[in-house]
Structure formats: C-alpha cells, structure tokens
Amino acid sequence: MIAAMVIILIILILLGLPLFIGILAATMLGLYTSEVGFAAIPIEIYRLANAPVLLAIPLFTFAGYLLSQGGTSARLVRFSKSLLGCIPGGLGVVAIVTCAFFTAITGATGVTIIALGGLLFPALISEKYKEDFSLGLMTSSGSLGLHFPPSLPIILYGFVSGASIERLFVAGLLPGAVIVGILCLYSVYMGNKWKLERPSFSFREFLCALKEAGWELPIPLLIIAGIYSGLSTATEAAALTVGYVLFVKIVVFRELSLIGDLPQIMKDSTRMVGGIMIILGAALGFTNYLVDAFIPMRILNLLEGIIETKIGFLLVLNLFLILVGCMMDIFSAILVAVPLVVPIADRFGIDPVHLGVIFLTNLGIGYSTPPVGLNLFIASSRFDRPIVQLYRATLPFLILLVLTLLLITYWPALSLFLPGLLEP
C-alpha cells in the first residue's frame, strides 16, 4: 500500500506536481508509516522564522530584481566592451564576464539570460560570431557566476548543510574564476581562428564607460570585502546591498520610481522568494523525518559495499548531481539533495565547504545539460531557436565545463585555499 503510494507520488512529481506539495506529501507518507503526527511539519516550517541567515534571501533577491530593471545590464556591457572588446574573441569574453558578473550581483536568481540575452546575442551575431557559438555561449553563461557572492544558492547550501556561509562565499571565488577563465580562453581561441575584426582600445571610451558603470561595479567587491574583513555577516551585507542599490537606482540614475516601479518589483521578488522558501520549509520537514528514520545512515550502509574510495564516491556524486541539476532548478536541487549527501560525504572525509563548491558547479552544469536542462529551454524561447539546435550549440561549452568540474572536484585545494586564509 505504502509502496504503491510512493510510486504514484514519484510519478506525480515527475509529471509536474508543484515540488513543495510533493515534498510535503512525501513527509506525510513517511510520518504516517512511522506513526508520528503531522504536527512535526508546521514546527519545522516555523523554523524559517528563527534563522537570521535566511533574512539574506529576500533582501538579496530584492536587490537582484532591482538591478535587473533599468540600465544596469547595458552599463555593464558597455564597460566590459570598452575594457575587453579589443582582444581576439573580445565580444565573447565580454559576454562571459558580464553574464558571470550580472549573475553574481543578482544573486543567481535566474534573470541573467533574460536581462542580458537580448543585448549580447544580437551583438555577437552582428560581429560575425557563428550563430551556434553565440547560442552556446549565451546558454552556458546563464549559470556562470553562481560561485560568486552574494549567490543565493550558496546561502541556501550553507543553511541546509550547516557550513559557514562566509567561508563558502570565499571558497567559490577561485573555482568560479577558473570556470570563467577557461570559457574566455575558448572564446579568444575561436576569435583568433575566425580572424574577427576587433575595435581598438579607446581610453576615452573606457573612462566614459567606467564613469557610468562605476556605481554598480563595486557591489560584489563591497560584499566580499565586508565579509572578508569580518565587518559584516551575510545578512548585514544583504541589508547594506539593498540600501545601496535603492540609492543608486532611485537617487543616482533616477531610472526607478519609488511609487511607480517599486511595488511591482517587490511583488515579483517576493513571489520568487516564496517559491523557493516554501520548498525550503517543506524540505526542513522532510529532512527532519529522514534523520529521525535514519535514512542517510541506511543509504550509507547500502553504499558501503559498493563504493569504497573517496574518488569513486565523488565520481558517483558528480553524475548524480548533474542528473538532479538538469531535472530541477538549483534551489530545489540543493534543498532536496544536500540533506542526503552531506552525512555521506562527511563519512568519506570531504570538507563541507569543498562539497558546496562541487554542488554549485555540478548543478550549474546540469542547467545546460540536454535533454532537459533549464537554460536550454529559457534560451530556446528567448532566442527563438529550436531546442535541438541548442543541444548542438551548447556541446563544446559543456565539455569544457565538465573538464573544469573534474578539476574542481579532485583538487580540493582550489576551493579550500582562500577560506584557509580566513582562519585566525
């Protein structure tokens, strides 16, 4: 009976049952079989009101939605074009760097392709970049910058796994830079091969662009510096970021009005927050059940006969997470997978901070993995191209990303070097 219900539930979830309903139903089934009352679920959901860290999520999301409106994206593109446009494959590099930067300052809330695609894709085509290359680049760039603060997936991972969010923020910097760097090199290589025309560097244009983008460029630096110096926690940094962004958008550029635009942006960003956090609430209830029923322990016992080495575990983990990442968005993927994986990874001696970076990289790749990666669909509708063309176009980028993933997974020092410096 219970087994049949579990199978029906899994089918329903795969067919598109809202995820939080699915997780709540799974928790109810679990509690029912272990003969515990459902009162445990509201108690766990109420924990959302008892974690100071979670404040950072609505605040950073709000800041991200504010930045995705108005001219921020155009200013950032102009600036990086003036700086990087002159190298071979320069516009490709511009696209990659701007996307990563934009993803970072908007907290990785999935607005990048929508906000920047319309600017960068036509520009790439008009500068004679091959269509497939440009499509693949824009698609895979949608999940760059996940590693940089104030990425919301990092905050969620930290909250669910118990790892320090401040350390995670620092740990993501080098791996994130490596990913961005490798894709940039690829663009330079292709630009060289195609012998594309490139503009010469103009110091005057650079200064103009810098002056324009000067208000928004330092945002991630301020966050990193604030946290790195111990001046502020992630939550305080979020409050300061919102204040700063409101000031820049309303007072400096006057592109958003307090009465006209802000209410809609607030509603939109709160909807986004509600969508993620209601799953978080449900997942807290589910995790509580899992731990009470010793499920991670059982999986561990099951795995112990099959996987013996750390390397073997990491390899299986990579495959598992890419699969999860292409089925779910990164937020739900973290909420569902972290509670199961963290205790097991702990047994294999993997640092939770390193594990966090592995999670982000994997799930980011899952976004652009055929057949169902989310970025592929967003790009397909945004650029009006058939999904099959996007599969083909994204492939070379995907291969490069998987290579970096292997590097990040099997070279822990890359992730752990900077947080090591943080230790007193």
Next chain:
Amino acid sequence: MRVLQRINRFLAKLEGWLIIVLLWLMVVLTFAQVCLRSLYTHGHLHWANSLMGHLDWSEPFVRLLVLWLTFLGASLLTVQGRHIKIDLFSTAIPAKWQRIREFIMAVVSVVISAIMLKACIDYVKIEIEFGGETFLHLPGWIGQLILPAGFALILFRFLLRAIDHGVAIARGLTE
C-alpha cells in the same frame, strides 16, 4: 464561480499590499540595525546603542517577516500557477491530456494543502494554550497565524484551479 474569482482577485490585491508594506519594514529595519550597530562599535556613539535597545524587538520581528513573506509570495505564485516543479514531460504530453494532468495536479495539491491546513491549525491551537511570549510581550501564536492562513490561501487557489479545469473537462466530455 464568478464570486470566487472576485474573492480571489480581492485577496490577491490585499496580499500584494501586505507584501509591499512588510518588505519595506524588513528593508528599513535591517538597514537601521546594521547602521546603528556599526555606529556604536566603530563610532562609539552611545546614543546609537540606546536607540538599538529600543529597537530590540525588531530582530525577531524581521525574522518573522521572512516567514510571512514566504507564504504571501507562495500564495501569489499559486494564483499564477507558477510554482517550481519538475517539467520533464510538459512538451511530450499531447495537448488534450494537458488539462487532465493540470486537473489531477490541482486535486492532489488541494488534498495536501488541506491536510497541512489542519496540521497548522492544531499547531497554533496548542501554541495558544501553552505558548510563550515573543517580542513586545506579544503572544507567540500571532506570528504563527501565517501558517494556517498561508495554507488556507494556497488551498483556496488550488481549489479554484481544480474547479476551473474540472469544469472545462466536463464540458469537453458533454460536447
């Protein structure tokens, strides 16, 4: 049905206003806390510290706002039917089955949110009887009211969807 739709729109408007007010409160209060704290620790201004003493309720209050905003946002998301879900087969399912799928999903969601509503009401009842105080000497259950209220709103929206799709399917069968 018309009446229900009108109630739905009215509630959505109300939730929208509540979101705007609560998010503003959250932004202003957290920002003020950070500023006052750094004024005191780095500027050694004692008035900042005493002002912070008057605002000591704001910390648990903004944490509670996280929960309230979560449910208000989730409820509005239900109005649009845009909750996060796994979308493996939406393009593979033929159009005429689409509605039946939506109907089944809505019915299951109604059942689950109804159970949650019941669980949350029980939870708040216990809290009313045995619970303690939170900030400003307010009883704790006031903050928890959003749990049953949120699930009631979500339940109402899923119910509307189920009715909507159910009626359309029935009409399709009779034609």
